[in-house]
Amino acid sequence: MFVNVVDRIFQLKEERNLTSKDVEVGAGLANSSLSQWKKGKGKPSLENIIKVASYFNVSTDYLLCLSDEKNGRGETDKSLSEEEKLLLRAYNNATVHDKFRIIQICMNSLDENIRKYGDLFLNY
Secondary structure, eight states: OOOOHHHHHHHHHHHTTOOHHHHHHHHTOOTTHHHHHHTTSOOOOHHHHHHHHHHHTOOHHHHTTSOSOSSSOTTTGGGSOHHHHHHHHHHHHSOHHHHHHHHHHHHHHHHHHHHHHHHHHHHO
16 A cells, blocks of 8 residues: 555554544644545645644654654654653754753753762762
């Protein structure tokens, strides 16, 4: 069976029991985008493919049917907790400015822990 990018999007939508509206809002797509693509009245742009891949936490290669591996990360993604996956999704969907702020917060936290527990790090 021939599978295309729109089929992959709908497979992911159905696997997660989501509505088209859920996907459109979550991925930041225009209203009715999915139904238009399904009817052949347009195709997802590269920008929209990236948005959908980020929303579903899959690789663009998977959406474009270049790979059957959903996340392209092998075992790494399987070792993440649900909270870590949520944080990664939030980071991936953030603006450049917000990504910078997230990194600053993480670095500040790391610096505080090093100052607080520095001896433990040095003696480990």
